Amino acid sequence: MNPPLADDRAPPACDTARTAELRALLASRKRLLILTHNNPDPDSIGGAMGLAEFARKACGIEAEFAITGRILRAENQAMVRELHIETTPLETVDTSEFDCFAVVDTQPGFGHTFVPPEIAVDIVIDHHVCAEADGTDIAFYEVLEDLGATSSIVAAHLQNAGVEPSADVATALAYGIKTDTADLSRNVCEVDLRAFEYLFPYIDRQRLVAIQSPRLPAAYFKTLKDALSKVRLYDGVTLCSLGRTPSAEMVAEIADLLLRQEGVRAVFCGGLVGGSYYVSVRTQVGTDAWSLLRDAMEGENGSCGGHGSVAGGTIQVATNDSRALKRLERRLERNILRSFGVSGCNAAALGDADD
Numbered sequence: 368m369n370p371p372l373a374d375d376r377a378p379p380a381c382d383t384a385r386t387a388e389l390r391a392l393l394a395s396r397k398r399l400l401i402l403t404h405n406n407p408d409p410d411s412i413g414g415a416m417g418l419a420e421f422a423r424k425a426c427g428i429e430a431e432f433a434i435t436g437r438i439l440r441a442e443n444q445a446m447v448r449e450l451h452i453e454t455t456p457l458e459t460v461d462t463s464e465f466d467c468f469a470v471v472d473t474q475p476g477f478g479h480t481f482v483p484p485e486i487a488v489d490i491v492i493d494h495h496v497c498a499e500a501d502g503t504d505i506a507f508y509e510v511l512e513d514l515g516a517t518s519s520i521v522a523a524h525l526q527n528a529g530v531e532p533s534a535d536v537a538t539a540l541a542y543g544i545k546t547d548t549a550d551l552s553r554n555v556c557e558v559d560l561r562a563f564e565y566l567f568p569y570i571d572r573q574r575l576v577a578i579q580s581p582r583l584p585a586a587y588f589k590t591l592k593d594a595l596s597k598v599r600l601y602d603g604v605t606l607c608s609l610g611r612t613p614s615a616e617m618v619a620e621i622a623d624l625l626l627r628q629e630g631v632r633a634v635f636c637g638g639l640v641g642g643s644y645y646v647s648v649r650t651q652v653g654t655d656a657w658s659l660l661r662d663a664m665e666g667e668n669g670s671c672g673g674h675g676s677v678a679g680g681t682i683q684v685a686t687n688d689s690r691a692l693k694r695l696e697r698r699l700e701r702n703i704l705r706s707f708g709v710s711g712c713n714a715a716a717l718g719d720a721d722d
């Protein structure tokens with residue numbers, strides 16, 4: 368059975384009037400630079416590619432996107448390879464060559480997003496809720512929290528403008544929608560479904576399959592083995608504090624995987640990468656993951672955002688001291704258990720309850 372759609376209220380705002388506004392703004396400029404959050408995921412890459420396509424094909428201006436951080440997840444690296452995506456590092460870009468700036472799948476001020484201080488952002492397209500969100504002073508601010516993916520918003524504008532996306536762009540947008548909505552099963556609304564339908568004839572299905580099932584390095588399985596050994600199961604809640612871990616994306620990936628265990632209602636996974644402690648929360652559909660995470664992170668030097676059953680955040684860790692890291696993890700675990708309502712339960716490791 369299909370899950371209930373999230374928007375039984377008024378249709379979200381990416382309608383033809385909004386498309387006309389976006390078009391008018393872009394058509395009055397010459398060159399657009401699009402930014403994403405650090406370590407961009409498929410939805411932000413898809414959204415950036417789609418917005419660049421919109422700027423070029425619907426408004427006749429030049430457009431590029433630049434990234435911060437790295438693309439580490441094997442699927443995302445396959446996406447870059449298969450769809451011929453140029454991932455220009457932001458630090459190599461001369462921002463003075465652009466007269467229009469967009470941020471997609473995140474917002475200025477969010478902890479995992481770097482906006483160069485010398486630029487003024489003109490366009491924000493996103494679907495995250497976050498305490499730091501502030502749309503004042505932004506000419507085109509479209510944050511639609513009911514939508515499953517930023518790529519859906521961008522695809523809707525392409526469709527409204529009558530643009531035929533290239534196979535690379537359509538596949539990137541479709542993969543963005545698929546990953547953020549767990550194959551159209553999570554946080555989905557009518558706009559997501561319509562966007563996917565519009566993209567479908569343009570998708571390169573062979574490439575999409577190659578992106579979804581890439582070969583994985585041995586290190587991936589080692590990290591996974593370590594992670595599974597750290598799992599602690601409470602009453603329907605799984606915690607997995609990884610300590611130091613190779614990539615932020617692995618934190619999210621492990622959280623996704625652990626939520627698949629039968630009987631698990633919510634997962635918290637955290638890991639330190641460089642000087643940032645990354646956290647991911649996943650809950651069964653119908654629970655607001657962000658408010659749970661926000662409560663648990665109160666008092667920490669960090670920020671978090673999310674939509675529906677998915678939330679993530681980062682905490683800045685000042686020292687390299689492993690005891691301080693342990694203390695942070697213990698504090699977060701205690702707060703998470705409290706916000707999930709399972710304080711005082713006993714923990715079990717994976718396999719404890721069997722045989």
Ligand SMILES: [Mn+2]
Binds near residue numbers: 472494515
């Ligand atoms: Mn997204």
